[in-house]
Ligand SMILES: Nc1nc2c(c(=O)[nH]1)N[C@H]1C(S)=C(S)[C@@H](COP(=O)(O)OP(=O)(O)OC[C@H]3O[C@@H](n4cnc5c(=O)[nH]c(N)nc54)[C@H](O)[C@@H]3O)O[C@H]1N2
């Protein structure tokens with residue numbers, strides 16, 4: 001009989017699939033004992049390094065270490081912080097921080113289980129020469145299409161800008177992408193097509209002016225916690241909250257309508273809402289006439305989807321669909337927030353098209369408290385995308401294929417640019433697998449954990465002839481590298497960062513990098529020079545000045561202004577512009593100035609449950625951990641709060657497996673299998689499983705399906721077929 005913890009969960013034991021890798025890399029390594037609470041020495045005003053809410057923080061620093069974090073009065077947080085902002089800064093001082101460049105020892109085969117012992121320390125000079133020589137060799141031998149780079153949404157705007165410039169002008173191709181591809185790529189595809197811009201229309205704080213708030217496929221209490229507090233405050237003030245999610249999340253407790261619909265069926269549900277709005281005469285005809293195009297086709301499509309027909313697909317009864325549609329359409333001001341539950345599907349673009357159509361047909365956009373807000377995830381994913389860290393667009397979203405756009409950047413950068421759009425994240429790894437991409441530069445991303453179908457991804461990374469990784473730790477991706485460059489963490493650098501509200505803010509260096517770890521900006525420039533680029537930026541400020549010149553949307557934001565005001569929201573076209581939190585007020589930035597309706601038909605996921613794999617696996621996040629766990633599993637408080645891999649399921653499904661919460665279960669899909677502790681969650685529907693992807697010992701992405709949305713090229717992280725068995729009783 002296994003020992004039980006006081007809360008009834010089984011006490012820890014080893015998992016059947018436990019491997020040496022993470023333990024050898026010391027993920028579970030003990031922290032040194034906490035020193036006595038030090039006396040405050042100085043304070044540094046900066047930001048939280050984690051999510052797109054962009055909370056402002058004051059760090060108190062002593063002996064080159066952060067000792068506390070407190071919320072500042074920033075526009076997004078007004079002093080509030082969540083557990084990660086308050087306690088999650090200590091990863092920067094974790095004993096496993098890389099302090100010297102590393103080079104793979106000769107003859108050591110590449111494996112995610114490689115450890116420090118498989119590398120040797122090198123001088124910066126040697127490591128940088130080796131990194132650049134490998135890239136140059138491939139470039140000269142195989143041509144520019146054989147190289148690719150993944151930049152970082154955790155780094156600053158300036159780092160993202162230089163990274164894409166390095167790939168475009170040093171490697172010579174547009175094979176540059178980052179985690180936005182795994183995130184809101186489909187939302188952005190739909191937004192660009194529908195309203196000409198991928199940015200949010202209004203800040204989160206606008207919930208204050210909304211009387212209806214829709215949250216669909218997002219779990220802000222967990223993933224945008226401070227934003228969730230503003231939503232809850234709005235409900236207290238009287239706003240109506242509608243939550244649509246196959247899992248009953250914490251926010252649902254505050255909702256007037258909590259629609260726990262069948263996963264994957266958003267298009268059916270949203271088309272039925274449009275149907276009701278049309279047939280009940282709740283459309284905003286003046287708005288449709290003056291500001292949109294393409295309504296007729298959309299209307300015809302929606303009229304075919306009755307609430308009764310949709311109910312059979314999405315599991316929400318027709319009357320509830322009607323009530324929710326009326327509530328949204330009749331609101332004085334209604335705002336839609338969405339997240340990965342909408343975007344991470346092979347029909348993610350269709351999902352987002354439907355949301356855009358709802359806003360356009362009711363005129364719920366372009367005023368305070370109305371609009372569309374795809375909640376941005378990483379602290380700087382908005383900024384990294386704006387800066388051009390995407391394969392088909394240059395900074396500020398000009399298409400690389402557009403001659404006029406390209407020639408503007410050719411003039412600015414003094415080189416010829418490739419007119420061919422580059423490959424996206426998953427396409428790059430596929431090309432690596434096929435031997436077409438031979439060399440890669442990865443800065444501040446951990447694709448060996450965050451990409452779908454990890455067996456395939458890791459094999460692709462391992463097959464590269466030359467992989468340069470620039471990170472804080474020997475991550476699973478760095479373990480596959482030929483050379484690892486130890487970089488600066490958030491707290492060690494000064495740069496600008498753009499949050500989900502399009503607000504640009506300054507993160508300031510609070511501490512110095514450990515050992516010989518260097519600034520990302522320095523490393524980028526050293527590599528660039530070795531690739532023949534004549535770069536000599538004195539610091540972030542100088543890079544930002546170049547960006548301002550290249551990007552009209554931030555032309556009015558000078559560094560001095562950022563320093564003085566602390567936060568400026570773009571578009572900000574000149575020094576007199578106060579910044580524009582609410583956009584699309586008079587026209588949309590499309591060619592015609594009008595918003596465009598694009599009809600969508602319900603299509604099921606690429607892989608649906610069957611007799612062999614009868615469950616639906618949904619992957620996502622937990623409050624305390626960040627993505628692949630690289631940072632938060634090295635943060636003492638956060639890892640103590642959520643130390644173990646788990647899979648959540650309905651209590652009745654658990655009972656049917658003959659399991660109790662805390663038992664180990666084996667979870668298997670057509671691509672892989674993992675073992676983790678079972679947790680009971682009555683918020684999940686029967687037949688659905690939820691797993692976070694932060695635990696290397698039970699990496700959820702060994703299981704996920706790499707099938708892509710055709711427009712956004714985003715993989716279907718939110719849906720695949722799985723089976724589950726109880727492994728320990
Ligand atoms: N603590 C923490 N916070 C984070 C992150 C983190 O790793 N940890 N990551 C950040 C990043 S980069 C991002 S992108 C955001 C993501 O933030 P969210 O979008 O909130 O993230 P998820 O938990 O992946 O998924 C959201 C919801 O989608 C629902 N869902 C699943 N399938 C479907 C479906 O078919 N339809 C609909 N409508 N919903 C579905 C899930 O039940 C889940 O509640 O979080 C950011 N914040």
Ligand SMILES: Nc1nc2c(c(=O)[nH]1)N[C@H]1C(S)=C(S)[C@@H](COP(=O)(O)OP(=O)(O)OC[C@H]3O[C@@H](n4cnc5c(=O)[nH]c(N)nc54)[C@H](O)[C@@H]3O)O[C@H]1N2
Nearest residue numbers: 179182183444445446450470487490619627628630693717
């Ligand atoms: N199954 C499943 N998979 C998913 C998702 C999902 O919902 N389900 N969501 C997807 C989404 S939305 C996202 S955004 C991606 C995220 O995927 P990734 O971006 O790959 O994940 P992170 O763990 O945030 O990786 C950040 C890396 O940067 C390093 N780092 C942090 N700060 C710095 C710095 O200042 N400089 C440098 N050089 N390195 C730094 C960290 O140590 C870490 O290794 O995951 C995707 N994968």
Ligand code: SF4
Nearest residue numbers: 048051055082085226
């Ligand atoms: S809400 Fe996001 S930005 Fe704010 S403290 Fe939490 S993780 Fe950091």
Ligand SMILES: [Mo]
Nearest residue numbers: 182183377378
């Ligand atoms: Mo994300």
